[in-house]
Amino acid sequence: MIRPEEIKMSTEETGKWGMVIDQDICTGCQACVAACAMENNITFVGEKDSGYGRSMHWIRIERFWEGEYPEVKMTPNQPMLCQQCGSATCEPVCPAFATVHSQAEQLNLQVYNRCVGTRYCANNCPYQVRSFNWRDYKRPEPLSNQFNPDVTVRRRGVMEKCTFCIQRIHKAQDTAKSEGREVVDGEFTTACAQACPASAITFGRVDDPESLVSQLARAHGHGVKHLEELGTLPNVTYFKGG
Amino acid sequence: MIKRLFDWLKQPLGLIAVGIALLTLFSLAAYGINYTQQAPAQPVQFPHTTHVGFGIQCLYCHPGAAKGPAAGIPTEAKCWGCHNQIAKTETSLLLAPLKQSVESRTPLEWVPVAQVPDFVQFNHRAHIAAGQNCENCHGDMSKLTVAENPQVFNMGFCLACHKKVAGENHELLVKLTDCGTCHY
Amino acid sequence: MAGYNKKAEPAHAKAESHSHAEHLREKHLMLDPLPRGQMNSMVMESMYETSWKFWVVFAILSVIVAYGLFYSWGVMIAEGLGVAGVNRPSYWGIFLVNTVFWIGISHAGTFISAILRVFKAEFRRPFTRAAELMTTFGLVQAGFSVFMHMGRVWLAYWLMPYANQRMLWPNLHSPLTWDLLAITTYLLSSTMYLFLPLIPDLAMARDRSTGWRKTFYKTLALGFRGTEGEWAHLRNAMNIFAFAIIPVMFSVHTIVSWDFAAATRPGWNSSIFGPYFVIGALHSGMGAVIMVLAVVRGTMKHMKYFIRAEHFDGIAKLMLIISMAWAYFFFNDYMVQWYGGDKWTHQLLHFHEAGPMGWMWFAMLIFNIAVPWAVLWNQKWRSTPWIVFIVGFFINVGMWFERYIIIPISLSINRMPFTWRLYEPGIEIPLGIGTLAFFILLYMGASKLIPLIPVWEVEEGQMAHELKQFGRETVVSVSELE
Amino acid sequence: MSNNFSRRDFLKLAGVGAATSAILTGCGPASRYVKREPYMLMPEYNYNGQSTYYATTCRECAAGCGLVVRTSQGRAIKAEGNANNPLNLGKTCARGQATLHGLYNPNRVRGPIKHKRGDRLYETAADPFEDEFKDADSNMNWDDATQTVADALKKYKPSEIAFLMGTTSDHLFDLVADLSTQTGITPPVRFGALSMFESRATLAKAAENLFGESGLPFFDVGGAQVVFSFGANFLETWLSPVSYTRGFAGLREAQKKQRGKLIQFESRMSSTAGKADEWIPIRPGTEALVALAIGRLALEMRGGPLPRAFSDIDPEDAASKSGIKIETLQKLAEMFANSTGALAIPGGAALGQSNGLAVAEAVLTLNAVADNFGKPGGVFFSALAPNQAMYQRPASVKEMQDFTKKLADGKIKVLFVHGVNPVFELPAVLEFKKALDGVEQVISFATFPDETALEADFVFPDHHGLESWGYQRVVTGSAQPVLSGSQPVVSPFYDTRATADVLIAAAQLAGGKFASALPFKDEVEFLQSKVAPLMSEADGFFSAPDINTFMAYFQQYGGWWKTTDARLVPTTADIFNRSLKATEAEFAGEGEFFFVPFVSPTIAEAGANKPWLQELPDPTTTVMWNTWVEINPVTAEELGLVDDDVVKIVSEAGELELPVYRYPAIRPDTIAIPFGQGHTAYGRYAEGRGVNPTDLLGGHFNEAGDLAFAGMKVKIEKTGKKQPLSRLESMMGVYGVGLGEEK
């Protein structure tokens, strides 16, 4: 057993995995939303529930309006997903340790099988990016053939959220390990970044200064982290552009 | 003293206590019986012991274990590769389902016995690569006919081994006990 | 010891001259003693005599409970929480409103029986049990409500402080875990605190009953006889309870408030929430006690002797004070949020007042402040059971509104305007009505099964009270019996 | 990878139970008695639990993006972009992602069916989320089906046989075209709602008029500095959205010295206008005037003589007619004139008006001001796909009207329909459904039970795109000539058969010139015959000495393409000397509102049966699962309408009832309705959802024969009904509705 004093906590400002999103080129086309749903076995909920704030998207594209016609402008599309905070407010409030900080991957984990559905984490998420399985939404045969075997299919009463496609992280790490090397930047990416036709989403190691995300962050130089003032240490950087 | 206890037990409250105790015992027993159910019926009473006895390596029939997440059940072509050269195949009652399956080109329906719950993502490759032997989890197949699992694959079983393997290597222990390593 | 053996003639038996002393006797139960045996039989009769109306109400409530609570809950467990009104962003809804509400109700019992006992407020004596019963039954409803709230209620036991096979214990960082510990502590201790003073009365009932009731009381009375030793242990224990349960009570609602105050949300992150919630709990609890007493006095036999205007007057005075305190805390919270809050907080405050549920915000203020302040100043009004019943009712509605505003309405507004959405209750309504009906049902059942008046406490009080003549003035004097 | 084993055999055997997809249970039973069926045979490289990736082509629209589909144990798990394909470079749009919901759709045609026209092909479930439903059973076998096709070919004169196909320029089109040229049957007609709303015919005609040759222009958005787009909604659905989105990202790329600007002229703000630096809410019908005015102002700023093309326009007049301030026009002209890489794009609703051809010509001519033809950031002709001789555009609606008339008049005795759903997609005024009464035999090859399949006598279902072989030409969007290749990534889920196989087999059965026209064993042999000539072409992405290896590479890489830029430079010698008619469009109908139908970017023409596409919020309104009408809030207030009020939209051709969305970025005199919903069949997720705006369209055409779909005026009538729209956005947070103060 490891002695308590040997245990380190991750409180560093930079996490491990991170994302940069260029809102200037995001066209709001929803390809990321669809890709995410397909990759992560996200269920659709139907017209009534989706209109009542129960859609299960792990990533949503926000847009607002500025001004009045004819000077009206659409604000830059803002894909909003779990920010994988370094100091996540969702984590401490779960009584069952169902949402915890991965010390290995520096991600916010959602452990579905631990979740009892108090929904405290979702209340406490300032980004409102958690979705709850309000029902056992049906995906009748043969739609269920499409399920990704690498991702758990969630049932009613369980909270879920973006995982940064942790199954892809594991797969890449496993492949790299079997080939006796480290994971190379760009070797894999999340489903949303992979699909994005404008390449507005970039995913990679933020703790590696040579990775594409780090390079982009430096090149743009004016990235915004949402609600950073709350001290959540989010790992998603937004470029407003324009 | 004992008399007092008996007297007390005859009280209404005592009777309730006795009732609760009996119920508890009964449910425990029912649970135990349920827990140790018989292994499910398999299409072929496959004798692992014979095959292992011939010196066939596990990975010969279950090659996926070294390469990917699932060890896999051998294709019938693989079974047939040997068995169509064995005279016994024609006559053996045990092998009749295999023969029939190959001839009618309908796959056999095996019932997996070594399973983890659906919310656990298990990868054979990593475990084999880490030097684990099949029998560490699946038991000694040279003594078994139809496969049965020597233990329930619950998290305690996994974690005990992970802890042991990590030893004093803190970084490895963190990785091997991280919730996100298996649950996503 | 004059009071003990004198067995003065009851004032209501014959009172020709309305002297001051007579007036005092009429007013105060403690000065109007009856022989113990007579009080015993009055209490026994109140349990035994049941009108058909009782059974009609009982049957209706049973149907409501069966449908509203058990059937609806079953449906919700089978279908998922989708049948309720919770959504993004209002992940919490009426279930938690009800939880907080019922925990609030339960605070009155402890307040009356513990704090008033500690401070030797003699008017508490006849209704401590009635109030304590509310505590226990209210907590039962709170438990129901909080379990309804859970997405996978069949796994609720995972929150218990025990380890799974991997030595993973519950997360003690979570306010919900504290909540669980606090509510469990409170439920257990208030039940024990209800039971301890009940033992002598159960023993009394045991000696005066036959049939199944005899068995029932005998079982529950545990063989209490009234020996010196038994009394001594009981007295000691009750004193310990009276002192210890007060901080537990305060902690429970404070921790409930932390479920909200500890969250990173506009409108919730407030340090005043602890005392604000405690006072709110007492506010609704006192309202509920006075309602229950009015009903008990009006419907049960002989209760007009035990529960008198002085009791309504006393509780109503407390209500008035608590209402003022609540108003103070409300304003304190509002002022600070208004002055120092960020833009989201301002948006939320504005939403409270001017949003689609603004009527509820104003109703809350009227019911919780305006109504008690307008009515309870008047001694005559506050001594009239039906008036205080109505005031109590308004306060309870107002306090339920307060929790509704704090939970689903405040959750509608967050830092992500793209997700703002109003909450519309669904199956919460039958379930909420079901818990209310179940509370009443339990109370009705209890009123027929256990002595609602702690006779020995009343007798003890009557022993201690005496009318004394100071010159021309007759005054009440109270002796310390311990 | 070897091509020696037959993948089809392998796929056929992949009957693996859905064991891996068992469901997370908290309390439910663990999957204790799940059965697992091993493969009978398994290729050496494949292991259980390991994914296999197959390159193929997306069939959700006609663009032809390459996909790589991840499969696991015989099931397709995830569609990803094919990074090798020059068209999409590894990217996909939302519709491409959801293609698996087509493959595994709960309502597909499960086998060949003979049925009475109008009979349902599946039982409707009251709640589409309930399990209980039933697809119609197959009631014939494929031999009989093939015989039926053969009989149809033999029985009628070649001129009485017609094929109606989708927009896609694919191998099946080639097959039918070959059949047509060699047997004399009516040449195949291609049509799709997307091409209708894109006004492809107008664009091609304008190019022909200006440059002397027909072809689909290619606009190099990525290389430009300033893009003026007149109605071209290239980020959502126009021509090749994935490729144009990449172009847009290039325009905006911060690594460039200067961030490119986009100016969008349209009456209703689309996603493209939303992303634009400036949205000019131009009065519908005045695009030509504005384009010419900008051109004239720009040329005047530069000085020098004014060419003939721009001499007739009066900018002041254009400004007043279009509702754009003259200062704005001058500012825009200045921007256009001073930019080193200006580009003007005509498209979409701007062309779907009575003067659409004039608009297209005016905007294309505007490019002459920037002198960008054939230059980076300018206008090209799209490269012709590898085995393509000339650009063949899909039919315009005018041509479809003629075709429909032929059907109605009984000149066509047997109609084969594949890849298109004309009953749903064509404007109701064309009365296609009624015209089918004039056809003796309608044979549909529909994969899904769509409206047209319902009206057919026989439904001989084709495979889903992911189950089938083929290739698809990339008509535009890539600088290189691209032939995207398809291969089955999973074995067919139902008893379906490739239409090419059916036609080949039927042709053999029919004998005679039919048999000699299609002398192939099966579809794959036909494909090889078409792909084989590419082996000898230069600059290929790969080459191989023999056809088997070549085909293996073709499958492995998902097609074949050249590595060289083959875009054509338009001939623009006398472009300035043409006289351009600067007219305003004429609008049909009595109403006071311009009507702009647009294609829903998430649902498009065929996405309505895919539940995840239904649940994708519309990029501009965030509405899910329904159709809405966009009305400017000011207009709505005047009419006394609020969100979710159901209104009746009345045009000269028809009327629709649908809920209001108060859309802040639309002209007050314009309303807009998305196209994509309003199905009366097409599976449980599509049926009975929303309305179809083509019901409002009248039969008016522009000079190029494209439908003047944006050339209508309509009336709005209140109904007093309410129908809440399902939105992702918060009406409180985004619009301030219900916050206590109305914004």
Add this chain to the structure above:
Amino acid sequence: MADNISREEHSGQVSLLAVFPDLMPAADALDQLRALGISDDQMNVISGIPVTEAMLGRPSQWTNVPRLAAGGSILGFCAGAFLVFVTPYLYPVPIQVGTQAFVPGPPTVVVLFELTMLGMLLSTFLGVFLDSYFPNYRPMEYVKEVSDGKIAIFFICPEESKEKFTKAMTALGAEKVEVAEVEHL
């Protein structure tokens, strides 16, 4: 509290119960009993309300309840301490939530407080049970009149002097004196 006296140990002795209408005669009777040689631990008083020992001149009753309460609170505190300080480290690597320490500061106080109180109140309650031999259904009846406000004195005297004691009690105002079936005092 008098020790448990079983009848076997006291053969030749009889338990008598004298019922008095009021406190004063009962106090006098107790004095009389002492004078007759019955020690304090051979007698007991049964009442319907808590009567203090001083009122009847009886020695103070020994009760363990406060001690048990104190002990229980210590146990509860220990349980709380175990929960907050030990359980996070029982999982192989403590689970990190947010950036809070594995043993968080203020929440520790909350858990310690709640469990201390729980331990204390539970043990108080159980203390009453233990000290009073609850539940105990042996003397099936107790004197019904006691709950009507009478005072009963219960004492053990030699069998042979039963008459003498009965008379003495009656003389002091006992309403009735009878043999009682009581297992312990």
